[in-house]
Amino acid sequence: MFFNSWYDMFRVAIMAVCAYAALIVVVRLSGKRTLTKMNAFDLVVTVALGSTLSTILLNRSVSLTEGVLALALLAFLQFVNAKAAVHFRVFRHLIKSEPTLLLSEGLMLTDAMARQRVTEGEVRQAIRSQGIGSIEDVSAVVLETDGSFSVLSRSQAGSGSSLQDVRKPLRERTDR
Known part of the structure; x- marks a missing residue:
């Protein structure tokens, strides 16, 4: 189908603006490492953030609040992961490869x-x-x-x- 309704178009437009703003806030609060390209885990988180944003925009059954919570949790888990990798050698070796x-x-x-x-x-x-x-x-x-x-x-x-x-x-x- 090419067009369902004006309501659907309006909903996607409003959700896109709100979810995009939320994503910017979450990424800024979580720091530079959230979207870095350091290892496979970082790539997975970046893809997961994009997938979550897409789901927020296009899936009617996911509310903006649920989506923002999912974005925030992914960013928080990435922060915890990076922090643990810095402080614990065993953890670092589990999640990061060596050059x-x-x-x-x-x-x-x-x-x-x-x-x-x-x-x-x-x-x-x-x-x-x-x-x-x-x-x-x-x-x-x-x-x-x-x-x-x-x-x-x-x-x-x-x-x-x-x-x-x-x-x-x-x-x-x-x-x-």
């Missing part, structure tokens, strides 16, 4: 790449996107906890202290 070294000193780490389901082509693409033309010029490529790649050229590597929390492979380093 993984995929290339070291110009050598592809095929075991690590296979465990993370990353292809050599994806590693090369990350290197090219940094404007580096030769794998030999790369000190490290890291798959970060948010799924992005970090590329350190040999000239940028310095002491390598930024790789301190990166999981290093226990064995096999193979050539390109």
